Amino acid sequence: MAVGLTLIFGVMRVVNFAHGDMMVWGMYLAFVLSTRAGIDPYVSFVVCAAALFVLGVAVQRGLVDRILAAPHEMQILLMLGVALVLENTALLAFGPEPARVRSPLARLTWDVGPLYVDVARLVTFGLAIVLTLALSLFLFHTERGRLIRAAADNPYGAMVIGTDVRRVYATAFGIGAACVGAAGALVSPILPFQPPTGLSLSVTSFNIVIIGGMGSLLGAFIGGLLVSVAESLGAVFLRPSLKELFSFSLLILILLLRPAGLFGRRAS
Amino acid sequence: MLRLDAVEAGYGDVMAARAVSLEVRAGEIVALIGSNGAGKTTTLRAIAGLLPLRGGSVELEGRRLSGLGPAAVVAAGIxxxxxxxxxxxxxxxxxxxxxxxxxxxxxxxxxxxxxxxxxxxxxxxxxxxxxxxxxxxxxxxxxxxxxxxxxxxRLLMLDEPSLGLAPVVVGAIFANLTAINRDGLTILLVEQNVLRALRCSHRAYVLENGTITLAGDSATLLADERIKRAYLGR
Structure with missing residues (x-):
């Protein structure tokens, strides 16, 4: 999830406030596919990623493209607007009750010595690693991926060498959205969700991206690990409802010590 | 090969290039010289499709480039x-x-x-x-x-390749441009370093306040009194 956000920010310098809501749509899509068609979310995440890719390209082409040159506060307003629309459409379509996707995997646990390992979480974790690796292979070893990095590095330079920068942006936004789509489907058996979940997901992913360093894929991945460990420890040692206290303390700590994030480049 | 006819381009209310007409023939190095703010960069950006034309036309080998975006201009050979x-x-x-x-x-x-x-x-x-x-x-x-x-x-355009570089490095870069030209590549060079530009090019245009005021063989321009006084400080 955070990997997708950091890709969109890193390439276009647009902060996608609709990120969490896109993820919730990924979750509902997995929910519909599971209840109507009986497809397990560990399979349907591919479909969810593809659907969100299309949504991401549409949002980029139809909306974000028009305000790329606009000041940041206008971009924030637009993305908040997209978030509101997505959230309320979900509310209209699925109602306010919390939903959860059932998967046979989610009920399995392994006993490894003194530990209980939740199989669903293990699979999700494994797939997240695979997806992050696949994304970085794409960005570093294919021409299209290199173009995305070039456009992120210097959009004017990319235009000079004859790149259709808008098309590159649409691909990048689509891939960013596809990442959350996949993430949404993959956590849907673990995490109960309802339409307003989007906001807290957005906040969590911002937290992760800021800790890891804006625009860094590795940072997003490590930041995700740190935040989840901080929250789990917080839930164990304090009360589960106070777990965010830990992750946000971590955020403040990182901002004090390394304002650019763990793997972020310093603004020049 | 490349022909500009009364090209106008600018930013906002400022018309940085007004009626720029010039021609680059195949195999040539043509220099476009002039002082800071004369409209040299604007002209190049207009040819490259990075800045929309407000008037006039750009043609490469008889094909109109006006109105094409940067990607199409690169594909056309510039x-x-x-x-x-x-x-x-x-x-x-x-x-x-x-x-x-x-x-x-x-x-x-x-x-x-x-x-x-x-x-x-x-x-x-x-x-x-x-x-x-x-x-x-x-x-x-x-x-x-x-x-x-x-x-x-088929055409290489360079905007101020000497900017911010040490004189030795500038010399090497210009030697390379001559070598590239001998490979058969046509070059349009924008340069503030007038002496260097005139020495390395075949022909040159002088741009002042957005219009061409002087044009001719580089060797002739190098000896021209007006050029000497305005750009070479002699």
């Missing part, structure tokens, strides 16, 4: 080495060069062109894995020229 080089600083030298080969011709002859770029700039072969942002100014200029050559253009 490569642009912009002011400030505009490299991709966090990507390696090799990646920067290879990204230049985005045209059909560039793609087909990528390996061959890369070898030629290394012949021209042996320093780049040693720095292939280095990030472009960590190179010296002269090396960055070499990458920018190499990246443009990778597109296999």
């Amino acid at each position: 490569a642009h080495v912009p002011e400030g080089r505009q490299l991709f600083p966090t990507m390696t030298v090799r990646e920067n060069l290879e990204l230049g080969a985005r045209t059909a011709a560039g793609r087909a002859r990528r390996a061959e062109t890369l070898t030629r770029v290394f012949e021209l700039f042996p320093r780049l072969a040693e720095r292939l894995g280095q990030l472009a942002g960590t190179l010296s100014g002269g090396e960055q200029q070499m990458v920018a020229i190499g990246r443009a050559l990778m597109a296999r253009p």
Whole structure:
């Protein structure tokens, strides 16, 4: 999830406030596919990623493209607007009750010595690693991926060498959205969700991206690990409802010590 | 080969190029000289499709380029080495060069062109894995020229290749331009360093306040009293 956000920010310098809501749509899509068609979310995440890719390209082409040159506060307003629309459409379509996707995997646990390992979480974790690796292979070893990095590095330079920068942006936004789509489907058996979940997901992913360093894929991945460990420890040692206290303390700590994030480049 | 007819272009209310007409013939090095703010960069950007034309027309080998975007202009055979080089600083030298080969011709002859770029700039072969942002100014200029050559253009446009470089490095860059021209590539050069530009080019145009005020053979212009007084400080 955070990997997708950091890709969109890193390439276009647009902060996608609709990120969490896109993820919730990924979750509902997995929910519909599971209840109507009986497809397990560990399979349907591919479909969810593809659907969100299309949504991401549409949002980029139809909306974000028009305000790329606009000041940041206008971009924030637009993305908040997209978030509101997505959230309320979900509310209209699925109602306010919390939903959860059932998967046979989610009920399995392994006993490894003194530990209980939740199989669903293990699979999700494994797939997240695979997806992050696949994304970085794409960005570093294919021409299209290199173009995305070039456009992120210097959009004017990319235009000079004859790149259709808008098309590159649409691909990048689509891939960013596809990442959350996949993430949404993959956590849907673990995490109960309802339409307003989007906001807290957005906040969590911002937290992760800021800790890891804006625009860094590795940072997003490590930041995700740190935040989840901080929250789990917080839930164990304090009360589960106070777990965010830990992750946000971590955020403040990182901002004090390394304002650019763990793997972020310093603004020049 | 390239013909500009009464080209007008500008930014906002400012019309930086007003009725610029010039011609570049195949095989030539043509210099476009003039002082700061005369409209040289604006003219190049208008040819490259990076700035919309407000009037006039641009033709390459009889084909109208006016109104085409930068991608179509590159595909038509014009490569642009912009002011400030505009490299991709966090990507390696090799990646920067290879990204230049985005045209059909560039793609087909990528390996061959890369070898030629290394012949021209042996320093780049040693720095292939280095990030472009960590190179010296002269090396960055070499990458920018190499990246443009990778597109296999028919016309190469350079905007202030000497800007911010040490005189020795500038000399080397201009020697390379002459070598590139001998390979058969036509060059349109924008330069504030008038002496260097006139010495390396066949013909030149002088741009003042957005219009061409003087044109002719570089050797003739080099001896012209007006040029001497205004640009060469003699």
